[in-house]
Amino acid sequence: xxxxxxxxxxxxxxxxxxxxxxxxxxxxxxxxxxxxxxxxxxxxxxxxxxxxxxxxxxxxxxxxxxxxxxxxxxxxxxxxxxxxxxxxxxxxxxxxxxxxxxxxxxxxxxxxxxxxxxxxxxxxxxxxxxxxxxxxxxxxxxxxxxxxxxxxxxxxxxxxxxxxxxxxxxxxxxxxxxxxxxxxxxxxxxxxxxxxxxxxxxxxxxxxxxxxxxxxxxxxxxxxxxxxxxxxxxxxxxxxxxxxxxxxxxxxxxxxxxxxxxxxxxxxxxxxxxxxxxxxxxxxxxxxxxxxxxxxxxxxxxxxxxxxxxxxxxxxxxxxxxxxxxxxxxxxxxxxxxx
Ligand SMILES: NC(=O)c1ccc[n+]([C@@H]2O[C@H](COP(=O)([O-])OP(=O)(O)OC[C@H]3O[C@@H](n4cnc5c(N)ncnc54)[C@H](O)[C@@H]3O)[C@@H](O)[C@H]2O)c1
Numbered sequence: 001x002x003x004x005x006x007x008x009x010x011x012x013x014x015x016x017x018x019x020x021x022x023x024x025x026x027x028x029x030x031x032x033x034x035x036x037x038x039x040x041x042x043x044x045x046x047x048x049x050x051x052x053x054x055x056x057x058x059x060x061x062x063x064x065x066x067x068x069x070x071x072x073x074x075x076x077x078x079x080x081x082x083x084x085x086x087x088x089x090x091x092x093x094x095x096x097x098x099x100x101x102x103x104x105x106x107x108x109x110x111x112x113x114x115x116x117x118x119x120x121x122x123x124x125x126x127x128x129x130x131x132x133x134x135x136x137x138x139x140x141x142x143x144x145x146x147x148x149x150x151x152x153x154x155x156x157x158x159x160x161x162x163x164x165x166x167x168x169x170x171x172x173x174x175x176x177x178x179x180x181x182x183x184x185x186x187x188x189x190x191x192x193x194x195x196x197x198x199x200x201x202x203x204x205x206x207x208x209x210x211x212x213x214x215x216x217x218x219x220x221x222x223x224x225x226x227x228x229x230x231x232x233x234x235x236x237x238x239x240x241x242x243x244x245x246x247x248x249x250x251x252x253x254x255x256x257x258x259x260x261x262x263x264x265x266x267x268x269x270x271x272x273x274x275x276x277x278x279x280x281x282x283x284x285x286x287x288x289x290x291x292x293x294x295x296x297x298x299x300x301x302x303x304x305x306x307x308x309x310x311x312x313x314x315x316x317x318x319x320x321x322x323x324x325x326x327x328x329x330x331x332x333x334x335x336x337x338x339x
Pocket of ligand 1: 038044061064092095097126157159165168250
C-alpha cells in the first residue's frame with residue numbers, strides 16, 4: 001500500500017494506492033464508522049461487511065435521489081451516528097456520490113472516506129469532492145463540493161466487476177487521455193479490456209496515473225472556475241442524454257465524446273475523430289445511437305454549467321489538447337441540428 005496526501009483549499013485527502021480493504025482498520029477507527037454500499041457489493045463480499053454497521057442501498061443510478069438520502073439519514077439516526085462518526089462509501093460512483101452528499105449534510109457535515117469499486121469511481125467519481133443526487137432527468141442537480149478524508153484502492157475488488165462496467169470505466173480513462181495526455185492515448189491503443197485485465201502492472205499504472213491526473217486538476221481548480229471544466233469533455237451532452245435514455249454513465253459519456261469531437265471539427269478544426277472513435281470501439285464503447293438532440297438541447301438549457309445564454313463546451317484541438325469554449329444556445333441549436 002502506498003500512501004500519498006493531497007491538499008485542497010480547506011482539507012486534505014489521504015490516498016492509498018494499491019491497498020487492501022483489510023487495511024481500512026489502519027486508516028480509520030472502524031468502531032466509529034458506518035458503511036454505505038449497494039446490494040451487489042454486499043452480496044459479492046459478505047465477509048468484508050461482517051460485524052460492521054452497514055447501510056445497503058439498491059444498486060443503480062435511479063436510486064441516486066433525495067428519497068434514498070432521506071432513508072439513509074433515518075438509518076443514521078437509528079444507528080445513533082453523530083459528529084464523530086465516519087461514513088465509508090464502498091461502491092461505484094453512485095455510492096460515492098451519495099455517501100459524500102449525506103456526509104456533507106448530516107449534522108451539517110461529518111467525516112467520510114471511500115473504497116471505490118469500479119474503474120470509473122477509482123479514476124474519477126470518488127476523486128475531487130463533487131457529490132450529489134439527481135433530480136428527475138437532471139443529473140447531479142443538487143450537491144456540494146467536499147473532499148473525502150481518505151480514498152483506498154483495492155484492485156482485488158475489480159475481479160467481480162462485470163465486463164461492461166470495465167468498458168464504462170475506460171470511457172473516463174479515454175476522456176483523460178483525449179483532454180490531457182496523448183502518450184496515454186497511444187498506450188491505450190495497444191490494449192483492449194481483455195488484455196488490460198490480464199496485464200495487472202499496466203492496469204495498476206493506469207489506475208494510479210488517471211487518479212493522479214484528476215487529483216492534480218482538482219488541486220489547481222477545486223471549485224471549477226477554469227481548468228477543472230476540461231474534465232467535462234463528453235459530459236455536457238452525455239449528462240443531457242444519460243437519464244432521459246436511462247443510459248449507464250460511461251455509455252452516455254462515450255456518445256458525448258463523439259458529439260464533442262464532431263463539434264470540435266466544426267469549431268477548432270479537430271481532425272482526429274476517427275482515432276477517438278476507433279479507440280472507444282476497441283474498448284467496447286458505443287459511438288452512435290439514435291438520440292433526439294433537440295430534446296437533449298432543452299435539457300442543456302437547464303444545465304448547471306450554463307452561463308446565461310451560453311454553455312461551456314469542452315472541445316479538442318488535437319488528441320491530448322483541449323479547450324473550453326462558451327457556445328451561445330442559439331448557435332448550439334444550429335450546430336446540433338447539423339450533427
Ligand atoms: N462525483 C464525480 O466527480 C463523478 C464523476 C464521474 C461520475 N460520477 C457519477 O458516478 C456514477 C457512475 O458510477 P459507476 O459507473 O461506478 O456506477 P455504479 O455505482 O452504478 O456501479 C455500476 C454497477 O456496478 C456494480 N458494482 C460496482 N462495483 C462492483 C464490483 N467490484 N463488483 C461487482 N459489481 C460492482 C454496482 O452495484 C452497479 O450495479 C454516476 O452517477 C455519475 O454521475 C461522479
